[in-house]
Amino acid sequence: MTRYILSRLGYMIFTFLLIASLTFFLMQTLPGSPFNDERLSEAQEKILNQRYGLDEPVAMQYFKYLGNVLVGELGVSFQFDGRSVTTIIGERIGVSAILGAQAMGLGLVLGGLLGIIAAVRHNTFMDYTAMIIAVLGLSIPNFVFAGLLQYWVGVRLQWLPVAFWQGFEYSILPTISLAAFVMATIARYMRSEMLDVLGQDYITTAHAKGVDRWKVIRKHGIRNAMIPIITIVGPLTVSLMTGTLVVEQIFSVPGLGEQFVNSILTNDYPVIMGVTLFFSLLFIAVIFVVDILYGIVDPRIRLSGGGRN
Amino acid sequence: MESLIQEFGFLEVDEISIPEQKLTDDLFEVERQLDKDVEVISQKPVSYLGDSWKRLKKNRGAIIGLVLIIIIIFLALAGPYMNSHEFDEQNLKISNLPPKVPALEHVPFLGLDGKDIEGQDTYAVKNVDGYYWFGTDNLGRDVWTRVWEGTRISLYIAFLAALLDLLIGVTYGSISAYYGGKIDNVMQRIIEVLIGVPNLIVIILLILVLQPGIVSITLAMVITGWVNMARIIRGQVLKLKGQEFVLASRTLGAGDTRLIWRHLIPNSIGPIIITTMFTIPTAIFTEAFLSFIGLGLQPPIASLGTIVNDGFELIQIYPHMLMFSSIIISLIMISFNLLGDGLRDAFDPKMRK
Numbered sequence: 001m002t003r004y005i006l007s008r009l010g011y012m013i014f015t016f017l018l019i020a021s022l023t024f025f026l027m028q029t030l031p032g033s034p035f036n037d038e039r040l041s042e043a044q045e046k047i048l049n050q051r052y053g054l055d056e057p058v059a060m061q062y063f064k065y066l067g068n069v070l071v072g073e074l075g076v077s078f079q080f081d082g083r084s085v086t087t088i089i090g091e092r093i094g095v096s097a098i099l100g101a102q103a104m105g106l107g108l109v110l111g112g113l114l115g116i117i118a119a120v121r122h123n124t125f126m127d128y129t130a131m132i133i134a135v136l137g138l139s140i141p142n143f144v145f146a147g148l149l150q151y152w153v154g155v156r157l158q159w160l161p162v163a164f165w166q167g168f169e170y171s172i173l174p175t176i177s178l179a180a181f182v183m184a185t186i187a188r189y190m191r192s193e194m195l196d197v198l199g200q201d202y203i204t205t206a207h208a209k210g211v212d213r214w215k216v217i218r219k220h221g222i223r224n225a226m227i228p229i230i231t232i233v234g235p236l237t238v239s240l241m242t243g244t245l246v247v248e249q250i251f252s253v254p255g256l257g258e259q260f261v262n263s264i265l266t267n268d269y270p271v272i273m274g275v276t277l278f279f280s281l282l283f284i285a286v287i288f289v290v291d292i293l294y295g296i297v298d299p300r301i302r303l304s305g306g307g308r309n
Numbered sequence: 310m311e312s313l314i315q316e317f318g319f320l321e322v323d324e325i326s327i328p329e330q331k332l333t334d335d336l337f338e339v340e341r342q343l344d345k346d347v348e349v350i351s352q353k354p355v356s357y358l359g360d361s362w363k364r365l366k367k368n369r370g371a372i373i374g375l376v377l378i379i380i381i382i383f384l385a386l387a388g389p390y391m392n393s394h395e396f397d398e399q400n401l402k403i404s405n406l407p408p409k410v411p412a413l414e415h416v417p418f419l420g421l422d423g424k425d426i427e428g429q430d431t432y433a434v435k436n437v438d439g440y441y442w443f444g445t446d447n448l449g450r451d452v453w454t455r456v457w458e459g460t461r462i463s464l465y466i467a468f469l470a471a472l473l474d475l476l477i478g479v480t481y482g483s484i485s486a487y488y489g490g491k492i493d494n495v496m497q498r499i500i501e502v503l504i505g506v507p508n509l510i511v512i513i514l515l516i517l518v519l520q521p522g523i524v525s526i527t528l529a530m531v532i533t534g535w536v537n538m539a540r541i542i543r544g545q546v547l548k549l550k551g552q553e554f555v556l557a558s559r560t561l562g563a564g565d566t567r568l569i570w571r572h573l574i575p576n577s578i579g580p581i582i583i584t585t586m587f588t589i590p591t592a593i594f595t596e597a598f599l600s601f602i603g604l605g606l607q608p609p610i611a612s613l614g615t616i617v618n619d620g621f622e623l624i625q626i627y628p629h630m631l632m633f634s635s636i637i638i639s640l641i642m643i644s645f646n647l648l649g650d651g652l653r654d655a656f657d658p659k660m661r662k
Binding site: 011012014015018019022023026027029030135136138139140141143144147148150151155238241242245246249250260261264265272276279280283284287 | 370501502505506507509510511513514515517518590594597598601602603604617621624625628631635638639642643645646647650
């Protein structure tokens, strides 16, 4: 187990360094410099370049950059004068985290219920309905769904606020938009896992002993079916992260995703790089934690040579 | 034989030689006449693909998906030529017209009667005759033509990305699994690192540098997209290469290339098709997503994603622009997912749940 964790940790660090290097060199290839202003004299430009370390050789800049990244120093925004990228991320991550957690919670609960109902009532009308909902949730792009919700519930029916972030009711529509995909994915997995578990011998045994039908489903069925669900929580977190990019933009939620999209629109490269690295780190960390967790929960999986099959 | 005799001179030639007699039919006789029809296969043998197709036909969802895909592809190819409007033909006098369709305009609840959301007949106000089936956008361009033109480009990007994923993934995966050992080890380590890279982030970074365009968007998707295919093919080939038919083929003198291309890959066709079917909607989504965050195709070229994005700006006053493009992009995604699910069940009945 320790060896496995260490090797995964090694991969994690290597992958992160790779992404950090990729961001650095991709940004190097962009034409122009931030101080490409005709009003600046040559001497002033030299001073500025010196101050930001842009006069040093690329290799030197690269190692400095890596060093800064490792201590969480991500540079200064072009757009917001003199504010560090780390501060911007810090200010905005809270809102995104709340939104993400709500969406994940809602999606897990609804998806789980939908999947269980579908499996217990296998091949009935309820099963088909649940699976149609799941296919719709998987297929309809999140920005389309968010747009439709905003238009119908917000603009036409005026039940809920259309945009901004000033209280719980403002978070309902963005949460639903994000939760749809999570719900659909969980529902499908839950259904197939439940069907698998309900076909096992120990379920027949429990029935034969005369245990109440719902008790069997609750104690034996759902509990065992939930184990493999852990593996998809990782990819789902990632999809939530990318989902926030568009959903926050649509509902004008002041989170990290909205900041990222706006930085792309305004070419604020330090922020783009910083948020990219931050997202990557989160992504890598989530996959790592999920791998380890799964190894602990289900000891049958191979621990050496890559846990995920 | 000749060399054997030369080497072991003591062997008498007629002791080992086989009689020169030809094997003719009259040397044989049928033992039990009655059983002669027992071994005849009465039905035409069913191929793997034929068998899967038979199962697929029973899956209603998959067939609906398949029919929808065919209709959408047809409209994407032929739709823009069904009326006389050009996709980049601007005319500000007829901007923001609501949809109006002959015959269907008399069905009140469909909203295809050329009236805007306040119930005003814009066609009469602006003195426009003729029909714009999906209405016009803020520059007076025909939305019907633009939507299908955009669908064509979205599908083109998706198919191209899926094809490249397929080529790279299949080659990489089969080489890695077939040669095994050190080669496999190194190739798997590379994959292990790439798996940890968040796809969308890399795609966004690449587009920032490469500038959005059909080729750059496709390439950015392929750079990270092939990994999934490679892993699936590797698993398949690993499973297959230990089987007897591979050994038999090798014994008969088949080389590596022949084994990989003629035996291992054709036997993995099921997972290959399924994975491709799921790559296409993902690519369509990714492309639309990029348009949405401002990294999509630049005008005058438009994809479904950019049209959806344009529609958002006018959602409150002219919702029709968003509606049609959203419905079509959702339909494409739904059909490919339905077909993909159906194919998965059809190719692997054991997995069916």
